[in-house]
Amino acid sequence: MQIKLTTIIYRQSGRQTRKVETFEGPKLSFGRSASNDVVLSDRSLPVKCFDLDIVDGVVGLRATDNDTKASIDGVDLKRPEFLSGESQAEFKVGQYSISLGLSSDQDMVLVNIDPGGSVGYTPRYGPGFRVRSKFASLLNARFLSWAGVFALFALFAWYPFSSEVASTTTLSSDVSDQAPEVLWASGKISSAHHNFAESCDQCHVEPFESVTSETCSNCHEALPQHASALLLSLSRPIPEGLDSLEGLAKAEFGIEEGGCASCHKDHNGDEGVLSMPDGLCQTCHEGLDKRLAGHMGAVGFDDVGAFSAHGDFKYLSVDRTGGEITLVRSALSPSKRDQSGISFSHEQHLAESGLVWEMAEEQTLTCASCHALDVSMKNFKPVEMETGCGGCHDLAWGEDDLGQVFRLEHNSLAEARYVLARELSLASLNDPGSVRPNRADGNRGVENLDAKVTEILQSKTGLCLECHESALNDDGTRLDVVTISDFAVHATFDHSVHKLEPLQCNSCHDAKGSTEAEDVLMPKIEVCSTCHADPGVSHRIESDCLMCHEYHATPPVFPKLSSGLDAFAARLVLEPNRGGNEK
Amino acid sequence: MPNVISQRFESFLSFNRYRYLWVALALMVVAIGCYVFAPVKTEHNGGTWFGYTLGVISVGLMVWLAALGLRKRLIRPGKWSQKGRTSAHVYLGIALALIATLHTGFQFGWNVHTAAFGGMMIVIVSGFIGVAIYATVPSKLSENSGSQTFVELKSQLDQVNLQLDKVLFELDGPPLKLGERVLKTDGVLVSQLRALFSQVALPVFEQFRDSIQQARDAGAIERDLSLTVLRLTQSKAALVKRIRLHQRYKALISIWLAVHVPFTFFSMLLVGIHIFAVFYYW
Numbered sequence: 001m002q003i004k005l006t007t008i009i010y011r012q013s014g015r016q017t018r019k020v021e022t023f024e025g026p027k028l029s030f031g032r033s034a035s036n037d038v039v040l041s042d043r044s045l046p047v048k049c050f051d052l053d054i055v056d057g058v059v060g061l062r063a064t065d066n067d068t069k070a071s072i073d074g075v076d077l078k079r080p081e082f083l084s085g086e087s088q089a090e091f092k093v094g095q096y097s098i099s100l101g102l103s104s105d106q107d108m109v110l111v112n113i114d115p116g117g118s119v120g121y122t123p124r125y126g127p128g129f130r131v132r133s134k135f136a137s138l139l140n141a142r143f144l145s146w147a148g149v150f151a152l153f154a155l156f157a158w159y160p161f162s163s164e165v166a167s168t169t170t171l172s173s174d175v176s177d178q179a180p181e182v183l184w185a186s187g188k189i190s191s192a193h194h195n196f197a198e199s200c201d202q203c204h205v206e207p208f209e210s211v212t213s214e215t216c217s218n219c220h221e222a223l224p225q226h227a228s229a230l231l232l233s234l235s236r237p238i239p240e241g242l243d244s245l246e247g248l249a250k251a252e253f254g255i256e257e258g259g260c261a262s263c264h265k266d267h268n269g270d271e272g273v274l275s276m277p278d279g280l281c282q283t284c285h286e287g288l289d290k291r292l293a294g295h296m297g298a299v300g301f302d303d304v305g306a307f308s309a310h311g312d313f314k315y316l317s318v319d320r321t322g323g324e325i326t327l328v329r330s331a332l333s334p335s336k337r338d339q340s341g342i343s344f345s346h347e348q349h350l351a352e353s354g355l356v357w358e359m360a361e362e363q364t365l366t367c368a369s370c371h372a373l374d375v376s377m378k379n380f381k382p383v384e385m386e387t388g389c390g391g392c393h394d395l396a397w398g399e400d401d402l403g404q405v406f407r408l409e410h411n412s413l414a415e416a417r418y419v420l421a422r423e424l425s426l427a428s429l430n431d432p433g434s435v436r437p438n439r440a441d442g443n444r445g446v447e448n449l450d451a452k453v454t455e456i457l458q459s460k461t462g463l464c465l466e467c468h469e470s471a472l473n474d475d476g477t478r479l480d481v482v483t484i485s486d487f488a489v490h491a492t493f494d495h496s497v498h499k500l501e502p503l504q505c506n507s508c509h510d511a512k513g514s515t516e517a518e519d520v521l522m523p524k525i526e527v528c529s530t531c532h533a534d535p536g537v538s539h540r541i542e543s544d545c546l547m548c549h550e551y552h553a554t555p556p557v558f559p560k561l562s563s564g565l566d567a568f569a570a571r572l573v574l575e576p577n578r579g580g581n582e583k
Numbered sequence: 584m585p586n587v588i589s590q591r592f593e594s595f596l597s598f599n600r601y602r603y604l605w606v607a608l609a610l611m612v613v614a615i616g617c618y619v620f621a622p623v624k625t626e627h628n629g630g631t632w633f634g635y636t637l638g639v640i641s642v643g644l645m646v647w648l649a650a651l652g653l654r655k656r657l658i659r660p661g662k663w664s665q666k667g668r669t670s671a672h673v674y675l676g677i678a679l680a681l682i683a684t685l686h687t688g689f690q691f692g693w694n695v696h697t698a699a700f701g702g703m704m705i706v707i708v709s710g711f712i713g714v715a716i717y718a719t720v721p722s723k724l725s726e727n728s729g730s731q732t733f734v735e736l737k738s739q740l741d742q743v744n745l746q747l748d749k750v751l752f753e754l755d756g757p758p759l760k761l762g763e764r765v766l767k768t769d770g771v772l773v774s775q776l777r778a779l780f781s782q783v784a785l786p787v788f789e790q791f792r793d794s795i796q797q798a799r800d801a802g803a804i805e806r807d808l809s810l811t812v813l814r815l816t817q818s819k820a821a822l823v824k825r826i827r828l829h830q831r832y833k834a835l836i837s838i839w840l841a842v843h844v845p846f847t848f849f850s851m852l853l854v855g856i857h858i859f860a861v862f863y864y865w
Contacts, residue, residue, distance in 0.1 A: 033753045035805075047755040124748060124766075139837040141844035148845050149852050156695045157856045184860035186629075187692050200864055210865040246632050269692075 001025050001054050003109045005038065010118040026054040041119040042094035049093060059100065059109050160184050187267035213259035224554040234292055235284040281545040306534045307543045315487040315522045325480055337518040341471025341481040344517035359392050367505040377496035382485055385410040395463050397456050398437040413479050420453045487522050489556045491548040598670035607674035611681045618685045628688035637686035642854055644679045645703065648672055649847050673714055680707045699857040702850030709843045716839050724832045727825055740822045747815045753808055758798050761791040765816060768823055788820040
């Protein structure tokens with residue numbers, strides 16, 4: 001029995017044609033593989049799909065693929081079923097519609113295959129690689145350059161500049177909360193100026209112009225001049241070589257020389273606005289004696305290039321030579337006496353036995369018994385008579401029969417005389433027998449009151465002269481006491497930072513060996529140099545000029561003391577206006 | 584052949600008996616010497632006369648170094664050597680790193696000034712990597728692809744894929760599943776990422792080959808078919824390996840260029856803003 005296979009072919013033009021093939025039976029295989037008699041080009045179908053079998057003149061279908069279990073339009077491919085007696089059968093396999101039938105003379109099996117559309121191999125994957133993929137185009141250097149340049153320009157140029165132009169003068173108290181201009185700042189602004197962090201134009205007044213001293217002085221008014229303009233100009237060395245070029249360039253670009261910005265630079269973060277490099281002082285102070293020949297007396301100090309070259313310290317002291325009271329600033333020497341007019345022995349007061357020791361309830365006094373740091377914690381408060389000495393040295397001038405002690409307050413001599421005269425005369429009026437002055441004879445009348453007052457106060461054993469032995473002036477009307485609070489007028493010293501073990505007061509001040517108040521108990525520079533040295537010296541504290549000296553300090557003016565000295569003890573505090581007047 | 588190539592690629596470093604290495608070293612020694620001994624009154628920073636000098640030298644060097652990209656495109660007669668220019672580019676770039684660092688006075692912060700410095704340093708550091716890449720990758724690239732271009736390799740692969748796809752019509756079961764995977768081993772993005780980050784050897788090819796051999800031994804497929812499949816698989820494996828290596832080498836250069844070139848422009852922009860900002864807020 002022959003098999004006639006008719007396949008409909010769908011042309012691309014849309015036309016349908018038929019391909020008719022005739023096979024000699026009895027078997028025809030169907031499947032995806034090219035090894036089949038009939039190729040069903042459908043990827044969903046198995047390689048071998050089914051066989052058409054003719055056995056003893058009976059046409060049947062038999063599944064050849066074990067995986068194909070499903071029945072096809074009622075024809076069970078699992079169990080072969082022959083189409084005996086049936087003249088026609090139709091079923092679908094994949095996209096194919098297949099119909100079976102017998103010719104009219106029962107001599108030929110007719111198989112019609114309709115693929116339902118064009119079939120054949122179509123590649124599923126297009127060209128595998130693109131020569132330039134999307135991934136590769138992302139790596140395009142030109143694209144990245146443009147994108148980044150726009151982004152960075154927006155962030156670093158447009159954003160800060162637009163906000164700078166639109167900036168207001170609103171002040172922020174939070175340093176970290178700074179305007180975007182901070183992206184242009186060369187560093188974090190100092191805490192002193194942090195209020196201007198958001199308004200650059202407070203200092204940078206004009207674009208492309210450097211900050212001027214005039215702008216600084218808007219706030220920093222009337223800072224003391226380091227020296228007169230003449231002296232400063234004479235002190236500066238004449239620039240040579242590169243320095244002169246630098247000067248020319250600065251002049252060309254309108255940058256002032258010797259202004260605030262010479263020493264002060266902001267935007268150094270926590271380092272502050274003082275950018276004082278090593279050796280800036282030396283620019284003028286080295287070789288100063290040559291440039292200021294003839295003026296050095298007015299300057300008052302020697303040519304100093306470094307700590308190691310520093311001469312002996314010069315301390316202030318009171319001099320009473322020839323009855324004139326003058327202030328002397330000179331180096332320590334055996335002949336240098338501080339004639340304040342007070343009698344006092346440090347040795348006696350610090351002794352571990354004796355009168356003072358007994359009075360202090362058999363305890364040794366220490367420095368702190370009389371001397372206390374002031375609020376700045378840098379210097380000591382002046383010793384007050386009442387609080388410092390009064391514990392032992394009260395001004396008791398008499399007592400009455402009931403044992404009541406009469407005391408004077410520590411006051412000017414004139415005042416003390418007045419008070420004492422009044423008390424004495426009042427006492428004699430009320431009860432002539434009651435008050436007994438300690439330091440006068442037994443005459444209790446009001447006669448010779450003046451002499452009696454003088455005797456009580458100013459006699460050799462009088463109340464005042466116990467301490468103010470040499471302070472009485474010639475005519476006996478005044479006690480010319482002059483005490484100095486600040487012995488080193490050109491320098492500062494911070495006692496609080498020197499409270500370090502094993503440093504004690506006597507490491508610098510030899511009080512225990514001092515029997516007279518006239519001894520100047522200040523240390524020599526050698527004492528300092530046990531710890532301090534020039535910058536760069538190892539294992540020492542690097543000490544530059546500014547550690548002890550202020551730049552913005554006016555030189556002190558010494559008052560004329562011999563005339564106009566108060567009758568009361570004068571405490572001489574020479575304040576060289578340290579730090580200046582700042583708003 | 585590889586020796587000749589590597590010699591040629593080495594030679595820009597040793598150009599003219601390391602002339603530009605010596606020039607750069609001299610420049611660096613002078614810069615360090617001046618930094619240490621220059622009579623600068625304040626601490627070193629960009630704002631001293633010495634700082635300005637270093638800054639001007641730095642910006643000049645930056646522009647000149649960046650101009651390598653322009654110079655190599657301006658091919659015209661005259662007495663100049665691209666190799667010499669590249670040699671100078673490398674060594675003076677190293678000198679720039681030092682000079683610009685001295686210009687900063689080691690003052691850094693979160694601002695445009697340090698950003699400009701950082702951008703420039705990224706360019707210079709990436710330059711070191713670039714020297715390493717350009718000294719090795721081009722020779723490997725030509726070794727890998729031989730005389731064929733990438734487009735030729737790709738078209739060969741397309742042909743193999745087409746045949747493989749047709750052959751898959753004849754396969755069933757596990758070989759078909761593995762075959763489908765073998766066919767797909769050339770996706771665009773995934774393949775490129777794999778080329779960069781994973782190994783080139785492909786285990787699926789081995790598995791596919793094994794499954795074909797098993798099927799043949801079991802009599803499931805004919806010998807001729809199995810030979811065809813094995814031949815196609817082998818061709819595809821070799822082609823994929825070569826293409827992936829090619830992509831890896833190309834990507835190395837692309838990525839390097841995508842850092843070195845854009846950051847060149849970034850740092851030049853930032854240096855421009857840096858200069859403007861410095862003088863705006865003088």
